[in-house]
Amino acid sequence: MNKNFLARSKSIPLLTVIAAIIAIWYVGAVWMNSPWQLDRYEKAGVDWKFSQLVEDTLSQKRPVLPAAHQVIEEIWKTTVLKKITSKRSLVYHTWITFSATMLGFIFGTLLGIFLAVLIVHNRAVDKSMMPWVIASQTIPILAIAPMIIVVLNAVGISGLLPKAFISTYLSFFPVVVGMVKGLRSPEISQLDLMRTYNANNQQLFWKLRWPSSMPYLFTSLKVAVAISLVGAIVGELPTGAVAGLGARLLAGSYYGQTIQIWSALFAAAALAAALVMLVGAVDRIVMKRMGFDTGKAGG
Amino acid sequence: MNIFVYALIFWIISWALNEWLVRLNIRLKYFQQLRDILVPILFGAALLGLWEGTTRGFGISEILLPPPSMIWERIIESKQILWVDFQQTFMKAALIGFVLGCGSGFLVAIAIDRSPFLQKGLLPIGNFVSALPIIGVAPIMVMWFGFDWPSKAAVVIIMTFFPMLVNTVSGLAASGSMERDLMQTYASSYWQTLFKLRLPMAAPFIFNALKINSTLAMIGAIVAEFFGTPTVGMGFRISTGFGRMNVDLVWAEIAVAALAGSVFYGVIVLIERAVTFWHPSVRNRATV
Numbered sequence: 245m246n247k248n249f250l251a252r253s254k255s256i257p258l259l260t261v262i263a264a265i266i267a268i269w270y271v272g273a274v275w276m277n278s279p280w281q282l283d284r285y286e287k288a289g290v291d292w293k294f295s296q297l298v299e300d301t302l303s304q305k306r307p308v309l310p311a312a313h314q315v316i317e318e319i320w321k322t323t324v325l326k327k328i329t330s331k332r333s334l335v336y337h338t339w340i341t342f343s344a345t346m347l348g349f350i351f352g353t354l355l356g357i358f359l360a361v362l363i364v365h366n367r368a369v370d371k372s373m374m375p376w377v378i379a380s381q382t383i384p385i386l387a388i389a390p391m392i393i394v395v396l397n398a399v400g401i402s403g404l405l406p407k408a409f410i411s412t413y414l415s416f417f418p419v420v421v422g423m424v425k426g427l428r429s430p431e432i433s434q435l436d437l438m439r440t441y442n443a444n445n446q447q448l449f450w451k452l453r454w455p456s457s458m459p460y461l462f463t464s465l466k467v468a469v470a471i472s473l474v475g476a477i478v479g480e481l482p483t484g485a486v487a488g489l490g491a492r493l494l495a496g497s498y499y500g501q502t503i504q505i506w507s508a509l510f511a512a513a514a515l516a517a518a519l520v521m522l523v524g525a526v527d528r529i530v531m532k533r534m535g536f537d538t539g540k541a542g543g
Numbered sequence: 544m545n546i547f548v549y550a551l552i553f554w555i556i557s558w559a560l561n562e563w564l565v566r567l568n569i570r571l572k573y574f575q576q577l578r579d580i581l582v583p584i585l586f587g588a589a590l591l592g593l594w595e596g597t598t599r600g601f602g603i604s605e606i607l608l609p610p611p612s613m614i615w616e617r618i619i620e621s622k623q624i625l626w627v628d629f630q631q632t633f634m635k636a637a638l639i640g641f642v643l644g645c646g647s648g649f650l651v652a653i654a655i656d657r658s659p660f661l662q663k664g665l666l667p668i669g670n671f672v673s674a675l676p677i678i679g680v681a682p683i684m685v686m687w688f689g690f691d692w693p694s695k696a697a698v699v700i701i702m703t704f705f706p707m708l709v710n711t712v713s714g715l716a717a718s719g720s721m722e723r724d725l726m727q728t729y730a731s732s733y734w735q736t737l738f739k740l741r742l743p744m745a746a747p748f749i750f751n752a753l754k755i756n757s758t759l760a761m762i763g764a765i766v767a768e769f770f771g772t773p774t775v776g777m778g779f780r781i782s783t784g785f786g787r788m789n790v791d792l793v794w795a796e797i798a799v800a801a802l803a804g805s806v807f808y809g810v811i812v813l814i815e816r817a818v819t820f821w822h823p824s825v826r827n828r829a830t831v
Contacts, residue, residue: 254663257660257661257662257663257664258663258664258667258668259664260660260664261661261664261665261668262664262668265668276687308686308687367565367566368558368561368562368564368565368582370565371561371564371565371578371579371582371583372561372582372583372585372586373583373586374583375583376583376586376587376590379801379805381758386678386762386765386766388781388797389766391781391793391797395607395608398606398607399607466674470673470674470675470676473676474676474678477676477678477679478678478766481766481769489679490679493679493681493682494682494770496682497682497683497685497686497770497771500686502683502686505679505682505683506683508679509679509680509683512675512676512679513675513676516674516675516676517671517674517675520674
């Protein structure tokens with residue numbers, strides 16, 4: 245019974261692995277923080293016990309690897325205990341990153357869909373542009389991100405838009421690829437059927453191609469939203485570390501505030517998870533209303 | 544202004560030429576392939592022409608956007624610097640990190656293959672981590688492993704590990720039960736089934752991960768350099784080039800990075816076509 249139960253359950257394996265990760269984390273924290281602590285003991289000439297070492301390594305101010313509870317405490321302090329408008333509030337920084345991400349994501353999605361429609365309907369665009377769309381992604385755009393920000397700043401565009409621009413560039417690609425695939429997914433027999441109905445190009449698009457591309461669109465959107473968050477974070481690095489999760493990361497690394505870096509990382513992870521889940525929820529609702537088999541949709 | 548008009552005319556002509564080319568009904572396969580190469584090249588050339596024409600024609604400041612010809616000159620001029628940066632960022636950080644990250648992801652996938660328990664535990668985490676902005680660990684890695692390339696390689700390892708793990712695991716599940724049963728009737732052992740059936744079936748998935756990871760490796764190596772480097776490396780040059788108004792050098796680095804990224808990707812695609820020659824997406828290539 246036991247083995248069956250273990251093999252079938254979904255949450256127990258997951259929880260076990262998570263528990264293992266947390267355990268490794270704590271052992272790692274003690275191990276990585278102990279050299280500095282031992283050094284201090286030696287200088288102070290203190291006799292130390294192992295239990296004391298563990299306790300001290302887990303409560304350093306600038307640990308090499310902060311323990312989980314330190315990070316959670318920092319997150320608690322900077323979200324719940326601080327006013328949202330405060331510059332030290334993590335919610336404030338997360339909001340800034342979130343707005344840039346969303347703006348870039350929406351632009352990127354629209355641009356991606358537009359390009360995909362062009363590519364599907366015009367052979368010249370398809371042949372000449374598709375290779376470049378693919379090549380455009382082998383360019384490490386994130387590497388140019390700081391430059392784009394500086395250039396746009398020099399032209400007088402600053403704030404949200406430059407970051408959103410980078411997110412746009414990153415997120416349009418998965419949408420183009422997914423949508424081209426999706427708009428071409430109707431089978432020849434379906435296209436033929438539409439033709440026997442005497443459907444014109446526009447009807448063909450809205451009644452067949454567009455609906456059948458939806459599962460592909462949402463699969464791409466999940467990738468796009470995650471990558472557009474990465475774009476927004478990297479876009480925040482060069483702006484002189486003013487605001488946003490990327491700025492928190494950079495400031496933390498300048499001043500050796502490891503706990504701050506980790507809390508920003510966790511906030512970014514939570515934001516990513518929330519965004520992907522949001523897209524997933526919209527996906528499920530749309531699929532349900534369209535009558536797709538939700539078990540298979542998006543796969 | 545004049546130059547811009549010429550560039551625009553060039554753009555229109557090349558576009559018309561492309562429209563004509565794709566409408567041509569070519570029978571010979573060789574010429575078809577030639578056309579498929581020619582059309583995007585023409586498009587790219589027109590794009591470069593438009594860039595050159597716009598920047599020169601409207602007198603856009605070189606600091607904002609230098610024309611391609613100037614970037615090209617700079618590449619020729621400072622081959623030395625570019626080569627050293629390329630070695631530091633690509634050959635050391637990106638490539639070593641890529642090999643180690645993909646390799647360990649692959650090995651872990653094989654290791655957990657026999658344990659559904661571990662798979663169920665690790666896969667959701669792997670999927671979750673793949674969606675995270677992992678690039679954020681860069682400052683931590685720089686703190687742990689120092690300024691030189693090992694910290695960048697560490698970032699690349701973390702970035703490439705999870706896509707490889709997730710893809711390999713789903714690839715190993717790709718072979719059908721019929722095929723596995725057949726292997727069983729041949730009395731093949733676990734390892735024989737793995738090497739003769741399941742790994743070949745997983746190849747398309749694995750190459751998919753390799754392709755994703757090739758771009759991630761470049762990004763990871765360059766962006767990690769923004770958090771601290773010795774005075775060499777593509778990311779270092781890009782982030783400092785601006786302060787010193789060396790914009791053309793920054794663009795030269797970007798051009799090299801783009802070229803390196805494309806070649807890296809291209810090599811993986813070539814290997815993929817050689818290894819997974821049996822897959823429909825490769826077989827149909829000639830006809831589609």
